[in-house]
Amino acid sequence: MDPLLSLSQHAGGDLNFLDLELLHHYCNFTAQTLSQSTLLGNFWRINVVKLGLKCDYVMRSILSISALHLAHQNPGRKDSLLDKSISHHDISSRSAVSLMGNVQDENKAELFIFSVLTVYIANSQYFQAAPFAGVSYSPDWIMLFCGTRHLIKELSDKPLILPIVTRTIVYFQRRERPHQHTLLRDLKANINASERDMRLLAVYNHAIDELHASYGVFYECLERSEPQDIIEVFVWIAMVADDFLPLLRESRQKALVIFLYFCMLLKHLRSEWWLDNWVNNLYIKTYEMLDDEHRAWVGDPAIQTNNASLQ
Numbered sequence: 001m002d003p004l005l006s007l008s009q010h011a012g013g014d015l016n017f018l019d020l021e022l023l024h025h026y027c028n029f030t031a032q033t034l035s036q037s038t039l040l041g042n043f044w045r046i047n048v049v050k051l052g053l054k055c056d057y058v059m060r061s062i063l064s065i066s067a068l069h070l071a072h073q074n075p076g077r078k079d080s081l082l083d084k085s086i087s088h089h090d091i092s093s094r095s096a097v098s099l100m101g102n103v104q105d106e107n108k109a110e111l112f113i114f115s116v117l118t119v120y121i122a123n124s125q126y127f128q129a130a131p132f133a134g135v136s137y138s139p140d141w142i143m144l145f146c147g148t149r150h151l152i153k154e155l156s157d158k159p160l161i162l163p164i165v166t167r168t169i170v171y172f173q174r175r176e177r178p179h180q181h182t183l184l185r186d187l188k189a190n191i192n193a194s195e196r197d198m199r200l201l202a203v204y205n206h207a208i209d210e211l212h213a214s215y216g217v218f219y220e221c222l223e224r225s226e227p228q229d230i231i232e233v234f235v236w237i238a239m240v241a242d243d244f245l246p247l248l249r250e251s252r253q254k255a256l257v258i259f260l261y262f263c264m265l266l267k268h269l270r271s272e273w274w275l276d277n278w279v280n281n282l283y284i285k286t287y288e289m290l291d292d293e294h295r296a297w298v299g300d301p302a303i304q305t306n307n308a309s310l311q
Contacts, residue, residue: 018084019063023049026066033069033272034120036227043163048113051160055110060092061117065274068124072273089121100144103151109158112151115144116164116231123230124274145234146241164231171217171232179216184208184261190297191254200254203243207258210239211265218265230269236262253294260286260298 031045052059067085071078096114099107155165188208195201214236221228237245247255263283269275287295 022063022066022070022084025070026062030066030069033274035229036270037167037229039163040167040229043161047160047163048117051110051113055107057092057095057114058110058117060088060095061114061121064088064092065117065121065124068121069273072124085121089118093118097144108151108155109161112148112155113161115148119145119231119234120274123278142237142241142245146238148238167229168232168235171235174217174220175213175235177216179212179219181212181215181219183215184212187257187261187297191258195254200247200252203247204254204258207240207244207255210236211258211262214262214265218268228269230266230275233265233269251289253291256286256289257294257297260290264298 027045027049031048032041034044035041048058049062052062064085067081067088071081071085074081092114096111099111103111152165152168155161158165188205191204191208192201195204214233217232218228220226244255244258248259260283263279263286266275266279267283269279287298290298
């Protein structure tokens, strides 16, 4: 048994030494892995903990992801730490999800942060949710994240989360600019030449156009040596969730090939302990579901041709 876990169970009073260790580890180590931005690094380390000190489900989400990180670094303690992470995540999810149907001004910030932290938890190698493609359901975290798009513009008066709100709003503004890259040009041409259903074609074109904007901002950040967070890249999912994700769950070939280009974008984010295995598995499983015809439409060489600096 983990000695700290044993101590926390037998020590007198309410002091839980394992939870204290997890909070310490989050503040000093885990928070630094959630963003490349110095500003957002301080946000995750300071502001989010302040929210957690007033909100049980935010604090439990903090402790859950910290336990995952500590398990990643300490294989000998993995089992007990994963159990602790799952326990905190389950309790926080039950509390937060029960409030999602009736969001109030006083809990908007907390629910937003819970939803974003859940993305990190779900993407860690120990919480591998079923891939978007080829499943009969959407993992809860996808729906939670998609729900944040309705909250983000209502949170500008919440000082503790203003840094992430401001950055997200700026990201949306950058998406609206014209982007000149041609990465998705051939993909769009292939889909428009082969899809006869006008309703489906509109869905596919919308998904490609939104992904075009995502790549456009990514290229801008690359040229300026600016860090880009996964939460920003995941905006694409929120923008196409209503119409495109159902087609992806049906494993339609054109939806899969579009999604694979999204996977390519994820693969070019900075390597992190909570991201790498999930993205690689998602990429491989999606590619394996493509037939030979549609595999010919994709490939990392397309990225290399359009921007050699991505290699």
